[in-house]
Amino acid sequence: MAEFTGNPPHRRRLIPEELGLLTSEDLFYHSFGCAAIGMALVSLDGRFLMVNPMLCNLYGFTEEELVGRHYNDFSYPDDREIGLQLQKQAIQGHQRSFRVEKRYVHRNGTLIWVILGGSLVRNEEGKPLYYVTQVQDITERKLNEAIIDELHNKNQLILNAVSEGIFGIDEHLGTIFWNEAAGRLTGYTYEEMLGKNPYFILTGACGADASMSLTNSSPLYRSMMEGVYDCNSNEVFYKKNGESFPVEYMTSPIYDNGRIIGVVITFKDITERRKTEEMLRKSEKLSVVGQIAAGVAHEIRNPLTSLKGFIQFMQSAAVNKQEYYGIMMSELSRIELIITEMLMLAKPQMVRYQSKSIEMIVKSVVTLLETQAHLSNVQINLVAESNLPLVLCEENQLKQAFINLIKNAMEAMPDGGQIDILLRAEGAKHVRVVLQDRGNGIPEDVLARLGEPFYTTKEKGTGLGIMITYKIVEDHNGHLLIESKVGEGTFVTVTLPIHL
Incomplete structure (x- = not known):
């Protein structure tokens, strides 16, 4: 050209x-x-x-x-x-x-x-x-890019303003966003989590098997594969420095044109809430110990009177009879059992889950409350299926829960009556404890509010007992159901997972 x-x-x-x-x-x-x-x-x-x-x-x-x-x-x-x-x-x-x-x-x-x-x-x-x-x-x-950038910045500002940790995972389980609260709570930065699966890292699962896949029991799996919104209030996350902290988190699927392309997880540190719950639990425990102390004192006084009589009889140079020693040892064993149960209930202990027999736990509670039941003209009838599987539990907490439930049943029958307790297997994965009283029953409006803190129909009640019982069962991944009809009595069902 x-x-x-x-x-x-x-x-x-x-x-x-x-x-x-x-x-x-x-x-x-x-x-x-x-x-x-x-x-x-x-x-x-x-x-x-x-x-x-x-x-x-x-x-x-x-x-x-x-x-x-x-x-x-x-x-x-x-x-x-x-x-x-x-x-x-x-x-x-x-x-x-x-x-x-x-x-x-x-x-x-x-x-x-x-x-x-x-x-x-x-x-x-x-x-x-x-x-x-x-x-x-x-x-x-x-202009469109500017609008998108502005929306992205606003969304990021909103995410960073939230006190809960929030992060997103794509369909390949890699991190796509990570807000400031997530970094503050865990010690990890977005750059450190980018492309990795933070759920595995925070729960410590990646250390066990780097190639592990999600199980169908995982809330993350259910959200990713089934599109459900799920929640877990009993999980532990690990910080970058190795420290653990209890969390409550919720998983929500991310949709694009009807297809699931990822999951958003929102979590919060519930350490302070757990401390408050533990304080309430201890307070209620001391209240229960105080209430049953009179009955226990009466129960101890009876064998002590027998022991005192035998000793006086032996001091009077009476003929020494071998059967007296057997009776005395039996009475001493009963005193020891009652005192041991009282101390176990009142003593602060570390929360440590172990495999325990639900039958032995309920029997020990019945033993502790038996005297109070006799004084109240209440008969406790316990029936257990043979060869019940063990449950993974904190024994002292479950005892506290069953004491609350049996005491409530006793108080529902001021003129006396019978409490039936049935222990049985529920399928292959659960054990069920069914407790029935023959009291006046609970009206529907009261039944609907059971478990609310400080809501009570008792003159000197705090309303914390049943709330704490609900929480103990929930912490054991169990379920508590209360059904009642006025004039017929109340059914309480506690379902607990067995230790596989």
Whole structure:
């Protein structure tokens, strides 16, 4: 192509017969004028030599107003340095082609985002002549990107303002977002979790088997595979420094056009809540110990009276009979059993889950309350299936729960009566304890509020007993159900998972 002479291109649409008569230069000028994007021939020092109608349209200026002017005259002030760098490289002959995003100012003052691309044209001797540039309007795309960025920033601000830890996992189980609270609670940064599965890391599962897959019992699995919203209030997470802390978390599936593409997990540290619950539990425990102390004292006094009589009888130089020793040892054993149960109940202990017999736990509670039951004219009838499986439990806590339930049953029968307790297996994975009294029953409005703190129908009650009982059963991954009919009595069902 010859050096540009400045003649305007032919802009008339050509018919097919005319195309064969045109030179390559004619075809270039014709394509230049009819191009669907802005085009310009620009000198090495950055002046417009020729512009097409689309470029005029884009900038809002006429051809006469553009030709001869420097393209930086129309650039957004903050982007003029980009144009100066391009011009410098062009003059030095280093820039054969370029493609940049920059901004121009329309005649009406609005901002235009464009992709500016250009190629250097040389003559036959290789001397640089000018640039052929293409200008594509991307303003709408940039506005959309700005809106998306703004929404992303707002969403991030909201996520970071929340006190709960929040993180997202994609369908490949890699982290896609991680808010500041998650980092503050765990000590891990987003960069450290990026691409990894934080659920496995925080629960310590990845240390056991790096290739382990999710099990169908995992809330994360159910959300990812089944689309359910799930919650776990009895989980432990591990910080980066190895410390553990109790958490409550919820999993929610992420949908895109009806397809699950990930899961959001929201969690919070419940250490303080656990401490408060433990304080309430201890308070209620001491209250229970105080209430049954009178009955226990009466129960201890009876064997002590027998022992005292036997000793006095032996001191009077009576004939020594061997059977007296057997009776005395039996009475001493009973005293020891009662005192041991009292101390076990009142003594602060570390929460340590062990495999225990539910039958032995309930029997020890019945032994502890038996005297109080006799004084109240209440008979406790305990029936247990043979070979009941063990449960994984904190024995002292379960005793406290069953003491609360049996005491409530006794108090429901002020004139005396019978309490039936049935222990049986429930399928292959659970043990069930069913407790029935024959009291006056509980009205529906009262039944609906059982478990609320400080809600009680007793004159000197606190309402904490049944609330703590609910919590103890829940902490053992069990279920507590109370059913009652006025005038017929109350059924209490405690279902606990067995230790497989």
